[in-house]
Amino acid sequence: MADTVLDDRSAVGPIRRNAHLFRHLAGARIRSDLQYRASLALFTVGTLVITGLDFVAIAVLFVQVPALAGWSLAEVAFLYGTAGVSFGLADMAVGSIEKVSERIRRGTFDILLLRPAGTLLQVVTDEFALRRIGKVLQPAAVLVYAVLRLDLGWSVRTVTLTVVMVVAGAFIAGALWVVTASATFWTVEGREAANAVTYGGSALTQYPLPLYGEVVRSLAFVIPIAFVSYLPSLEVLGKVDPLGVPVALRYASPLIAVASVAVATMTWRFAVRHYRSTGS
Amino acid sequence: MRVWWELARRTFRRYSTYRAATLGGLIPNVMFGYLRAYVLLAVVVQAGAVGGFDGRDVVTYSFATQALIVPIAIFSAGGSSIDLAERIRTGDVVVDLYRPIDFQAYWLAQDLGRAAQGFVTRGLASFVSGFLVFSLVVPTSVSGAAAAAVVLVLAVLVSFGFRYLVALGSFWLLDDRGLTLIGGVLAMFLSGFLVPVTFFPDWLQTVAAASPFPAMVQLPVEVFLGHHGPAGVARVVATQLGWFALLVVAGRRLGASAMRKVVVQGG
Numbered sequence: 001m002a003d004t005v006l007d008d009r010s011a012v013g014p015i016r017r018n019a020h021l022f023r024h025l026a027g028a029r030i031r032s033d034l035q036y037r038a039s040l041a042l043f044t045v046g047t048l049v050i051t052g053l054d055f056v057a058i059a060v061l062f063v064q065v066p067a068l069a070g071w072s073l074a075e076v077a078f079l080y081g082t083a084g085v086s087f088g089l090a091d092m093a094v095g096s097i098e099k100v101s102e103r104i105r106r107g108t109f110d111i112l113l114l115r116p117a118g119t120l121l122q123v124v125t126d127e128f129a130l131r132r133i134g135k136v137l138q139p140a141a142v143l144v145y146a147v148l149r150l151d152l153g154w155s156v157r158t159v160t161l162t163v164v165m166v167v168a169g170a171f172i173a174g175a176l177w178v179v180t181a182s183a184t185f186w187t188v189e190g191r192e193a194a195n196a197v198t199y200g201g202s203a204l205t206q207y208p209l210p211l212y213g214e215v216v217r218s219l220a221f222v223i224p225i226a227f228v229s230y231l232p233s234l235e236v237l238g239k240v241d242p243l244g245v246p247v248a249l250r251y252a253s254p255l256i257a258v259a260s261v262a263v264a265t266m267t268w269r270f271a272v273r274h275y276r277s278t279g280s
Numbered sequence: 281m282r283v284w285w286e287l288a289r290r291t292f293r294r295y296s297t298y299r300a301a302t303l304g305g306l307i308p309n310v311m312f313g314y315l316r317a318y319v320l321l322a323v324v325v326q327a328g329a330v331g332g333f334d335g336r337d338v339v340t341y342s343f344a345t346q347a348l349i350v351p352i353a354i355f356s357a358g359g360s361s362i363d364l365a366e367r368i369r370t371g372d373v374v375v376d377l378y379r380p381i382d383f384q385a386y387w388l389a390q391d392l393g394r395a396a397q398g399f400v401t402r403g404l405a406s407f408v409s410g411f412l413v414f415s416l417v418v419p420t421s422v423s424g425a426a427a428a429a430v431v432l433v434l435a436v437l438v439s440f441g442f443r444y445l446v447a448l449g450s451f452w453l454l455d456d457r458g459l460t461l462i463g464g465v466l467a468m469f470l471s472g473f474l475v476p477v478t479f480f481p482d483w484l485q486t487v488a489a490a491s492p493f494p495a496m497v498q499l500p501v502e503v504f505l506g507h508h509g510p511a512g513v514a515r516v517v518a519t520q521l522g523w524f525a526l527l528v529v530a531g532r533r534l535g536a537s538a539m540r541k542v543v544v545q546g547g
Contacts, residue, residue: 192308200315
């Protein structure tokens with residue numbers, strides 16, 4: 001038998017396998033989406049316009065004030081853009097996991113347990129939608145605007161920090177999606193709560209953290225969306241942090257990302273095992 | 281008269297059974313109530329009162345608008361709040377058309393029941409949650425409370441008028457998603473739900489004022505906050521009634537042509 005990715009029994013075998021499968025399954029969805037090219041284009045444009053209004057709502061506030069919690073519009077745009085791209089990428093990759101509660105309700109989740117691929121992989125590729133790229137494009141556009149408006153001397157250091165921030169942030173956001181989706185295995189209200197955390201978390205990252213009260217701020221460290229954009233942005237933009245967070249934490253997002261993914265995978269496995277054993 | 285009351289009452293009860301959705305929906309209400317309160321507060325702290333809104337006003341505004349989400353059905357302009365579009369798509373609407381009661385009033389009665397249930401449960405609860413941290417503004421006099429109640433009901437009526445029109449679009453478009461989305465977005469933005477209309481630049485305020493949307497959110501909340509004296513309240517009520525009348529007439533005209541179309545197609 002040919003030594004294919006699927007036969008790889010080494011330690012990285014599962015990772016290679018899953019990555020391989022993800023590419024194929026998602027690719028199949030993308031190819032099918034592209035069949036309806038016009039619809040895809042229309043939807044993307046529509047999403048762009050609608051999510052564009054999201055930023056307009058923020059920009060409108062700056063008509064009244066020159067800065068919010070010491071952050072100018074361009075700086076807030078940077079925050080919004082980087083966090084937005086992170087959440088957008090996560091949404092594209094694993095966002096379809098929101099549908100899992102629907103599957104459970106309909107009873108079609110069980111069939112996934114019978115297939116040879118991991119349930120998590122199946123769920124995220126099942127409704128993979130290229131059209132969600134609108135959710136990445138819009139914040140990316142805002143980010144471009146921010147970069148142009150900001151008068152930063154971009155160095156290798158700041159560019160690297162930004163790229164790392166967005167990538168790590170995407171993993172943290174993705175982990176958040178998986179963990180909250182896992183909660184839907186237990187409660188019917190779980191889905192609304194899950195949406196509150198993911199979309200609320202995303203909304204939270206649009207503004208600088210010091211803006212919020214204590215409870216919200218502490219939540220942002222536990223969840224841990226403060227690491228998605230705010231903390232690393234302090235470094236890139238060279239801002240003073242009124243919260244007095246240790247400077248080292250500004251570089252912590254890659255570590256937090258790894259930890260988040262670990263927690264997410266464990267939570268998902270636990271949820272599925274529990275679901276199986278209750279025989280629902 | 282009895283028919284409308286019964287319709288509303290039964291719809292109220294029907295929506296009461298969706299307990300999980302109500303409870304679950306409360307969580308994002310509270311969360312966004314707090315998030316937006318802090319943001320608007322930051323603006324006022326920085327700029328001083330804006331458009332007559334001080335710190336307590338904007339914070340109350342945030343929770344009040346969250347409370348209005350279900351009654352005004354901000355997120356589902358024409359969508360899930362009125363089953364009409366769905367029933368047009370599936371063809372079940374024919375059954376409704378056969379009923380010996382006024383089509384538009386039939387949907388209005390149901391919507392009032394739905395709005396009442398949502399307000400009394402999710403609406404009040406999400407508003408009250410604001411008191412955990414903030415000191416919210418509430419009407420302090422009987423007349424103030426009465427005025428607030430009146431403009432709230434009118435706001436639901438105006439919102440229904442708009443959503444009914446959007447739902448009727450399904451008679452032609454069959455797929456209501458695009459229209460619902462656009463309607464919803466316009467409503468969210470121009471009604472002052474995302475940001476108070478008084479925060480808008482002047483030109484945008486003019487645009488909003490030319491639409492029925494502020495009558496659904498901005499104006500009623502202003503009355504609730506006590507920003508209007510008797511003359512001001514009268515003006516708000518007149519504005520709301522005016523838009524409602526316009527939308528009802530438009531709804532009836534559009535409904536009539538929809539029915540002609542259905543009959544002509546032999547459906």
